[in-house]
Amino acid sequence: MMLSPHVTLIIKVTNACDMQCRYCFIEPSVFHKKMTDETARRVVRAFLDSDFFESVHFVWHGGEPLLRGRGFFERVFAEQRAGTTEVAYTNSTQTNGTHLDDDMLEFLLANDVSIGLSLDGPPELNDASRKLRRMLPVLNEGSRRGSGAGGHATTVDAARRLQERGRAAGAIVTVNRNNVGEPEAVYEEFTSRRIHMKINPLTRSGLADTALGADLGISAEEYGHFLVRMFDAWFDDPDPKISIEPFGQHIARILGDAVAQSCFYTLSCHRFFLGISPDGDLFPCGMFQGEPSFRYGNIHEMEPEHVARTVLFNGIEARESKVLATCSKCAFFDLCYSGCMFHSLKDAKILETKDYYCAGYKIYFEHALRRIHDNLPRALRTSRRA
Ligand code: SF4
Ligand code: SF4
Numbered sequence: 001m002m003l004s005p006h007v008t009l010i011i012k013v014t015n016a017c018d019m020q021c022r023y024c025f026i027e028p029s030v031f032h033k034k035m036t037d038e039t040a041r042r043v044v045r046a047f048l049d050s051d052f053f054e055s056v057h058f059v060w061h062g063g064e065p066l067l068r069g070r071g072f073f074e075r076v077f078a079e080q081r082a083g084t085t086e087v088a089y090t091n092s093t094q095t096n097g098t099h100l101d102d103d104m105l106e107f108l109l110a111n112d113v114s115i116g117l118s119l120d121g122p123p124e125l126n127d128a129s130r131k132l133r134r135m136l137p138v139l140n141e142g143s144r145r146g147s148g149a150g151g152h153a154t155t156v157d158a159a160r161r162l163q164e165r166g167r168a169a170g171a172i173v174t175v176n177r178n179n180v181g182e183p184e185a186v187y188e189e190f191t192s193r194r195i196h197m198k199i200n201p202l203t204r205s206g207l208a209d210t211a212l213g214a215d216l217g218i219s220a221e222e223y224g225h226f227l228v229r230m231f232d233a234w235f236d237d238p239d240p241k242i243s244i245e246p247f248g249q250h251i252a253r254i255l256g257d258a259v260a261q262s263c264f265y266t267l268s269c270h271r272f273f274l275g276i277s278p279d280g281d282l283f284p285c286g287m288f289q290g291e292p293s294f295r296y297g298n299i300h301e302m303e304p305e306h307v308a309r310t311v312l313f314n315g316i317e318a319r320e321s322k323v324l325a326t327c328s329k330c331a332f333f334d335l336c337y338s339g340c341m342f343h344s345l346k347d348a349k350i351l352e353t354k355d356y357y358c359a360g361y362k363i364y365f366e367h368a369l370r371r372i373h374d375n376l377p378r379a380l381r382t383s384r385r386a
Contacts, residue, residue, distance in 0.1 A: 001317055003271055003308045005054040008263075010061050010275045010286025011035070011043060013072065017064040019096050019151060021118075021130045022213040023176055025206040026063060027290030033278035034068070041079050042299055043276055048085040052305040055088040060113075061286055066099035070107055077111050092116060094172075096151070097158035098132075105161055117159060119171040119195065121179045121186040123152040128178040129216060159195050170196035175226050176208075176216040183226050187233040191242050198245040198262065199230065201357055205346040206290065220356060224363030231368050235375075240382050250335055250365075251372060251383040264355075267337040270316045274304060282307055284316060287342040316341070319352050327354055332365040 014034040015026050035043075047056045058080075060073070080089065092114035100108075100115070108115060120126040130151040159169035171190070173179070179186055190197045201223045207213040218226075234244050245262050252259040263269045263285065275283035280299040288294040296307040307313050319341065327338045339355025347356030355361070372379040 001268075001271065001308065003052075003274075003305050003313075005052060006272065007047075007053060007055075008057040008059060008273050009043070009047070010059050010273065011040075012061055012063065012276065012278050012286065012289060013040065013065050013068050015063040015278060016067055017062060017096065018067065018098050018133050019064065019130060020133050020212075021151075021174075021207070023129060023174060023202050023206075023208040023216050024213075025203055025208065025287060025290075027206050028210075030277070030290060031063075034063075035278040035280075037072070037075055039278070039280045039299070040072070040076050042280065044076065044079045046299055046304050048080060048087050048089065049083075050087060050303070050305065052303075053087050056090075058089060058091045059286075060091065060093040062094075064096050064098060065093050066095050066104060069099075070104060073107070073111075073113075090114070094118070095158075096130075097154045100158045100161075102161065105158075105165070109165060109167065115158075115162060115167075116198075117155050117169065117171040117195075118174070119152070119155045119159075119190070120173050120176070121182060122189045125179040125182055125185065126152040126155070129174070129176055129213075156193055156195075159193060163194065168196060169194065170198065172198045172200055174200050174202055175218060175223055176202040177218060178216065180218045180222050180226050183229040184233050187230055187237075191237065191240070194241055196243045199227070200264075201343070201360075203287070203343060203346050205287070205342075209346070220359040220361075221363065222360070223357050224360030227360065227364035228367045231364065231371070235371055235378065235382055237382075243383075247368065248383045250368065251379050253335060254369075254372060255380070255383075257383075264340045265336055268317075268320060269340070270313065270320075271308075274307070285342070291345070322352055323354050330362075332362065332369075335365055336361055 015030050016034065047053050091112065093108065094116045097117055120129055132151055155171065162169045173186060202208055202216055202218060204217055208216055231247055234240055234247060246265055249259050249261055263273055266272060270284045273285040275286040275288055276299060277289040282296040282299055282304060283289050283294050294312065296310050296312055323338045327333055339357060339361065341351065343355045343357055344353050345351045
């Protein structure tokens with residue numbers, strides 16, 4: 001099997017960060033790594049000069065990617081525009097907002113970069129896990145509060161400034177011990193601020209696998225109940241103002257609509273995603289850079305489409321076939337496709353098994369399907385209006 005010609009790249013331009021989220025998946029041993037201009041140039045050219053790839057989504061990721069400053073990204077975007085290419089491409093970045101001042105914000109928007117944020121709920125839930133290494137000034141003068149800002153204030157300030165410029169704001173919520181019992185409060189925080197939501201469960205890797213974050217882990221069942229209550233808060237909202245993933249994509253899939261799919265519920269994610277470490281090492285996705293045995297090779301030494309020729313890629317294909325076979329009788333198979341292999345590796349501690357959160361997915365799918373079946377007009381309205 002081959003890599004898809006349509007890929008999403010998770011590019012780690014630095015592993016450093018001025019926050020210290022207690023569940024951060026970056027392994028401390030690679031915290032000091034940052035990408036050179038030469039490697040960034042090679043990443044751009046390897047995909048845009050290719051006659052294999054047809055579309056590429058560059059996700060500029062970290063660590064905190066905006067620590068690299070405007071100059072780094074000016075050089076990246078100039079390289080993308082240098083020469084002609086047949087490859088369609090888009091850019092996005094996933095940021096904690098600490099370096100998203102107005103100058104950076106306008107620069108990124110002027111270059112058509114989609115900006116994703118992270119928010120775990122209201123201040124007490126967010127700041128319990130998403131810790132600043134030091135108190136930071138709020139970047140926008142208009143909302144400066146004197147002494148500084150916590151992680152929550154920084155994120156909602158960034159969301160507001162995006163919205164002031166006519167852009168939608170969206171954030172990932174990481175479900176962990178601090179917010180797993182509070183889905184309604186998390187929903188209220190997002191909907192009152194019109195911040196679109198993408199839900200991810202915590203993964204026991206990086207700091208979440210050390211003393212700093214070990215208490216944040218949740219069970220599969222707890223995750224399932226969080227999803228159920230969040231689904232109901234959204235589905236029963238008479239005037240839903242935000243989209244929530246994965247709910248929107250699952251409703252769309254049931255109704256036959258074409259939507260972008262989140263990687264967790266994608267068949268063969270390793271054909272559509274590549275992670276690139278600061279050193280240029282290629283991995284199945286951005287989560288694997290702390291796992292040397294999941295390194296395909298280095299982008300300075302191979303064409304990226306050739307990862308599909310490696311023993312590792314074929315091993316992942318074989319692993320997927322085996323796991324899918326164990327899921328094949330599941331009623332929710334074609335909404336889930338066995339989940340995420342990184343959750344299998346780090347949370348279940350067994351690569352060749354289905355996702356650690358399987359029992360939670362079943363609780364959620366069972367509930368959501370019944371509710372969608374009982375009220376299809378509402379499902380249509382909720383997924384298409386939000
Ligand atoms: S391994 Fe997991 S996190 Fe990585 S792309 Fe696949 S589903 Fe997503
Ligand atoms: S819900 Fe569980 S059994 Fe069903 S497809 Fe997903 S991981 Fe497999």
